[in-house]
Amino acid sequence: MAQACTDTQACTDIDHRSRAAAILRRIAAYTGVTVATVGLVTAFAGSRAHAADDIDYDAASASEIEDHLGDLETERDAAATSLTGLQTQLAAANAVITATAADYGTTGAQLLDVTAAVESADDELGAKVSTLVEYAQEQSDKYAEAETAAETVDRLEPRIADLQTQVGKLDAQIEDAQAAYDEAAEAEAAAEAAAAAEAAAEAEASAEESSSSSSSSGSTAEYSSDAATAAVQFAKDQLGESYVFGAAGPDTWDCSGLIAGAYDVSGVSLTHSTWAMWDETSGIGRDELKPGDLVFYNGQNHVAMYIGDGQVIHAPKPGDVVKISDLDMGMSIDGYRRI
Structure with a gap:
């Protein structure tokens, strides 16, 4: 211890x-x-x-x-x-x-x-x-x-x-x-x-088919030479007159008013409207165009009259006058129609 x-x-x-x-x-x-x-x-x-x-x-x-x-x-x-x-x-x-x-x-x-x-x-x-x-x-x-x-x-x-x-x-x-x-x-x-x-190609094909259909039905449209000739002459007589929206003569015109006035001299009645004119006419092909036929442009917002030699006569827009232009004048063409 x-x-x-x-x-x-x-x-x-x-x-x-x-x-x-x-x-x-x-x-x-x-x-x-x-x-x-x-x-x-x-x-x-x-x-x-x-x-x-x-x-x-x-x-x-x-x-x-x-x-x-x-x-x-x-x-x-x-x-x-x-x-x-x-x-x-x-x-x-x-x-x-x-x-x-x-x-x-x-x-x-x-x-x-x-x-x-x-x-x-x-x-x-x-x-x-x-x-x-x-x-x-x-x-x-x-x-x-x-x-x-x-x-x-x-x-x-x-x-x-x-x-x-x-x-x-x-x-x-x-x-x-x-x-x-x-x-x-x-x-x-x-x-x-x-x-x-x-989709664009399908839309184009559909448009071509529609145009072809219009062309086919147009081949049976009767062409009235006398009425067409009178209409072309009437339209030419208005060259230089002013464009006024909604006007149908006698001294001022818009596009559809000029067409309606031109055919009215032959007793052909057309509605003063581009869309109505489309429905009141028959479709034809471009190669069938004759003087007096109609050409629609820009989504049917404008119409002109074919006068031959690749030219049309029309009342273009405000500030412009009735004049002659090339058929292909820069606006998209919707189709060709015959009275």
């Missing part, structure tokens, strides 16, 4: 030496261990985000691929933000490691520090031991903190590596999705252009 200590000072010295020895053993166990500060590391919150759902680029529309691309970019931004946060924390921890190493250094450097601290204390043994204990306690606390931080760093590093891999994969997926979107958008634009061209 150990003998009880009876001298107060001696007991104090023994207690100090015992504490110092225990602390120094603890310090030695930590010598050379990588140090990091506590509280700087925050675990990556939650489970790792799942990669955006797979998509069949060959079957998906440009709009679907664009939505998928947006999901990938959102996921990539979130992963990159988490990665930056963890890397910032790790950099701060490494800064603490560097500072700790500078403060305490190797075992030999620590021994020199302890020796200097003891030698600077009073000669009395209790004072020296107390100085040693204080220094050892400071190191013990620091290395205890370092041990906890080192364990946290060990957990942090694989998470950083995992996030770096995830960001790299998402970057590659985003590149593939962008290329697929560009290709799909180009293909859809080409398809729309082709559809528009097909």
Whole structure:
């Protein structure tokens, strides 16, 4: 059985030496261990985000691929933000490691520090031991903190590596999705252009069919030479007279008024309206045109009278006069009709 200590000072010295020895053993166990500060590391919150759902680029529309691309970019931004946060924390921890190493250094450097601290204390043994204990306690606390931080760093590093891999994969997926979107958008634009061209071709074919039908029915239209000749002459007699919208003579005319007035001299009644005249006449082909036949222009908004030799006579527009122009005078031709 150990003998009880009876001298107060001696007991104090023994207690100090015992504490110092225990602390120094603890310090030695930590010598050379990588140090990091506590509280700087925050675990990556939650489970790792799942990669955006797979998509069949060959079957998906440009709009679907664009939505998928947006999901990938959102996921990539979130992963990159988490990665930056963890890397910032790790950099701060490494800064603490560097500072700790500078403060305490190797075992030999620590021994020199302890020796200097003891030698600077009073000669009395209790004072020296107390100085040693204080220094050892400071190191013990620091290395205890370092041990906890080192364990946290060990957990942090694989998470950083995992996030770096995830960001790299998402970057590659985003590149593939962008290329697929560009290709799909180009293909859809080409398809729309082709559809528009097909629709235009169908409309043109329909118009040609309608014109052909009009031409076919026109071949049976009877041509009244006397009425046509009289109408052409009447129209020529009005050359130089002013255009006035809605006028039908005797000294001013609009386009349909001139035609109605010209045929009225032969007792042929036509409505003073281009659209009505279209319905009141028979369709013919361009190659069947004879003097006195009618030519409609600009969506049936204008009518002129053919006078032969590729020319027509008409009342063009406000500010103009009755005059002769080329059959193809720059306005789109809707068709050819016979009274």
